[in-house]
Amino acid sequence: MSTMDLKNESFNLEKNEKETLLEIKNLKTYYPVKGGFFQRTIGNVKAVDDISFSIKKGETLGLVGESGCGKSTTGRTIIRLLKATAGEILFEGKDISKLSGKSLQAIRQDIQMVFQDPYASLNPIQMVGDIVAEPIKNFKSIGKKELKTEVMDLLQKVGLPEDAYYKYAHEFSGGQRQRIGIARALALRPKLIIADEPVSALDVSVQSQVLNLLKELQKEFDLTFLFIAHDLSVVKHMSDRIGVMYLGSMVEISGRKSLYDEPLHPYTKALVSAIPMPDPRRKANRIVLKGDVPSPLNPPTGCPFHPRCAVAMDECSKTKPILKEVKPGHQVACHLY
Amino acid sequence: MQISTSPQTSVQVKPMKSMSPWAIARRKFVKNKLAMISLFYLIIVAVVSFLAPYVTTIDITRINIGEMSLKPSSEHWLGTDKSGRDVFTRLLYGGRVSLLVGISCTFFVVVLGTIVGSIAGYFGGKIDNMMMRFTDFILNFPFLVFVIVLGTIFFGKLNGLAVLIIVISALSWGGVARIVRSKILAEKENEYILAAVSIGCSPIKVIGKHLIPNVLSTIIVQSTLLFASMIVAESGLSYLGFGVPSEIPSWGNMLSFAREPDVLQGKPWIWVPPALIITLTILSINFVGEGLKDAFNPRSRR
Numbered sequence: 001m002s003t004m005d006l007k008n009e010s011f012n013l014e015k016n017e018k019e020t021l022l023e024i025k026n027l028k029t030y031y032p033v034k035g036g037f038f039q040r041t042i043g044n045v046k047a048v049d050d051i052s053f054s055i056k057k058g059e060t061l062g063l064v065g066e067s068g069c070g071k072s073t074t075g076r077t078i079i080r081l082l083k084a085t086a087g088e089i090l091f092e093g094k095d096i097s098k099l100s101g102k103s104l105q106a107i108r109q110d111i112q113m114v115f116q117d118p119y120a121s122l123n124p125i126q127m128v129g130d131i132v133a134e135p136i137k138n139f140k141s142i143g144k145k146e147l148k149t150e151v152m153d154l155l156q157k158v159g160l161p162e163d164a165y166y167k168y169a170h171e172f173s174g175g176q177r178q179r180i181g182i183a184r185a186l187a188l189r190p191k192l193i194i195a196d197e198p199v200s201a202l203d204v205s206v207q208s209q210v211l212n213l214l215k216e217l218q219k220e221f222d223l224t225f226l227f228i229a230h231d232l233s234v235v236k237h238m239s240d241r242i243g244v245m246y247l248g249s250m251v252e253i254s255g256r257k258s259l260y261d262e263p264l265h266p267y268t269k270a271l272v273s274a275i276p277m278p279d280p281r282r283k284a285n286r287i288v289l290k291g292d293v294p295s296p297l298n299p300p301t302g303c304p305f306h307p308r309c310a311v312a313m314d315e316c317s318k319t320k321p322i323l324k325e326v327k328p329g330h331q332v333a334c335h336l337y
Numbered sequence: 338m339q340i341s342t343s344p345q346t347s348v349q350v351k352p353m354k355s356m357s358p359w360a361i362a363r364r365k366f367v368k369n370k371l372a373m374i375s376l377f378y379l380i381i382v383a384v385v386s387f388l389a390p391y392v393t394t395i396d397i398t399r400i401n402i403g404e405m406s407l408k409p410s411s412e413h414w415l416g417t418d419k420s421g422r423d424v425f426t427r428l429l430y431g432g433r434v435s436l437l438v439g440i441s442c443t444f445f446v447v448v449l450g451t452i453v454g455s456i457a458g459y460f461g462g463k464i465d466n467m468m469m470r471f472t473d474f475i476l477n478f479p480f481l482v483f484v485i486v487l488g489t490i491f492f493g494k495l496n497g498l499a500v501l502i503i504v505i506s507a508l509s510w511g512g513v514a515r516i517v518r519s520k521i522l523a524e525k526e527n528e529y530i531l532a533a534v535s536i537g538c539s540p541i542k543v544i545g546k547h548l549i550p551n552v553l554s555t556i557i558v559q560s561t562l563l564f565a566s567m568i569v570a571e572s573g574l575s576y577l578g579f580g581v582p583s584e585i586p587s588w589g590n591m592l593s594f595a596r597e598p599d600v601l602q603g604k605p606w607i608w609v610p611p612a613l614i615i616t617l618t619i620l621s622i623n624f625v626g627e628g629l630k631d632a633f634n635p636r637s638r639r
Contacts, residue, residue, distance in 0.1 A: 081531055108537040121528035125358050125550050135536035167355045184536065 027087035047073040049248035060225040062239030112185040118177035122169035129165035175206035254330040372628025375621035386432030416606035434587040445506035450513025458521030476511035497582035520552040554633035561626035
């Protein structure tokens with residue numbers, strides 16, 4: 001890409017700053033539970049149960065929550081690795097939740113994913129060059145030489161040496177492998193990248209390198225991120241806005257600053273209070289939640305958080321609170337507000 | 338192996354191809370003496386058999402009443418059989434047929450089993466259920482009865498050898514299908530398969546380019562062992578008289594002379610050579626198979 005193009009793109013970025021790229025409406029993804037003699041569906045694990053949010057072009061939405069709350073399922077449903085049970089996924093205004101065949105393949109050019117486990121997400125018998133070239137080969141018919149130049153370019157952009165092209169994934173460290181995964185996701189120049197806990201399998205020292213790389217690439221390629229993580233400090237570093245999920249529901253969405261400074265939902269308050277502070281004089285004022293996460297197979301009635309909530313009221317066990325805007329740009333699903 | 342990740346060294350070292358998992362397996366295999374000797378033996382047997390017309394010029398079909406049941410001599414290295422045919426020559430031509438049946442049966446069985454197993458394993462659900470129940474059905478056929486029945490049905494309509502190959506292949510792919518399916522089931526849980534889907538690979542491409550190459554080591558090991566059992570199947574059927582038509586020499590057909598008590602007791606030169614060569618061949622194939630298994634196993638360092 002020449003500097004001219006880059007200038008043009010950053011110009012476009014300013015122009016389209018407010019444009020919504022992805023909008024999720026009432027998304028539900030259930031996993032059927034089979035049982036009995038005839039393997040009938042006897043229940044559903046409600047991994048994602050009626051969530052809505054949107055991502056604007058060029059921004060990073062962080063998605064946090066404890067394991068099993070449906071973050072990864074949300075990501076995988078958006079990229080259509082899983083089929084949504086109900087709801088709409090509007091990408092650039094078009095519902096992609098029901099696409100199949102050719103039109104589904106076409107949308108894959110615009111949405112790409114960086115996977116969690118850099119050891120399992122790369123084919124062990126492909127050369128790195130082939131791994132990165134494969135998405136391009138799937139969609140464009142370009143000559144061998146051009147393809148190689150483009151792949152070399154991508155490898156260099158994610159900070160890998162040129163001779164990585166001829167190596168195999170097992171010859172690299174976790175951080176480098178994740179860079180290969182990022183190069184593969186970038187190869188099609190997507191508009192949206194879903195990063196599913198991209199650094200949780202890496203050393204802390206390598207984590208920051210990969211995070212900074214993602215930030216640099218976001219600027220360079222005008223990328224939009226859905227950044228899934230369970231590490232609150234990582235999400236804080238990366239995101240413009242943050243959504244907090246609990247048991248398949250979105251409990252709070254807000255800008256980064258307002259979420260960390262004034263969390264509204266009792267669950268978010270507990271999460272934020274658990275972030276370790278590198279300051280020994282600061283008094284830890286931790287809110288410790290009682291009990292365990294209920295099973296998503298049989299979620300509690302009303303607010304999913306009410307059995308563990310310190311300030312639960314009668315109403316909380318009866319009706320499920322809906323996400324409403326309490327302050328400008330700060331939405332919360334709680335009966336307190 | 339040199340690993341150069343820093344940019345400085347990459348300037349000096351021209352981007353060299355590093356070892357693929359295949360190359361590592363090949364190196365391990367070459368170091369395995371027993372497997373290499375076996376492979377060498379198999380290659381010699383195969384080459385000599387397939388070049389039989391150039392090795393000997395004796396006519397294998399001509400019956401020579403004057404030279405019946407001769408002991409090994411300088412003229413007939415392994416003697417002659419009860420119809421006066423040269424045993425050594427028949428051993429070479431027989432090797433051709435036996436190996437051909439073995440190789441083609443193995444090929445068809447592996448291809449069929451891999452296709453069925455990988456589709457069932459990848460798609461799962463109803464497709465898996467249907468395909469695997471059909472596989473169970475095939476596996477439950479009584480092999481010997483069906484070979485005899487199908488052989489009789491096709492007899493005369495097709496070349497006898499082709500019938501045998503088709504019948505054996507059609508009844509034997511079930512085991513391979515099951516093994517491939519179980520391997521694919523385990524392999525498809527890896528994230529790189531999700532990644533392949535997300536970068537726009539079609540199901541055929543995901544199976545063909547990502548799944549099968551990663552389970553290929555198992556398939557290769559299986560097919561060597563299968564090759565041995567296919568040669569045994571051919572010999573066994575021919576010994577019973579239901580295999581290769583009796584006018585075509587094969588190791589099994591030659592062995593079937595041992596059904597006669599006087600040959601078994603008094604004329605060992607007629608049946609010992611095919612018996613010996615069958616045993617050695619199967620043993621070698623199994624050693625090669627074991628060698629491949631070790632070579633593909635990342636935990637074995639020999």
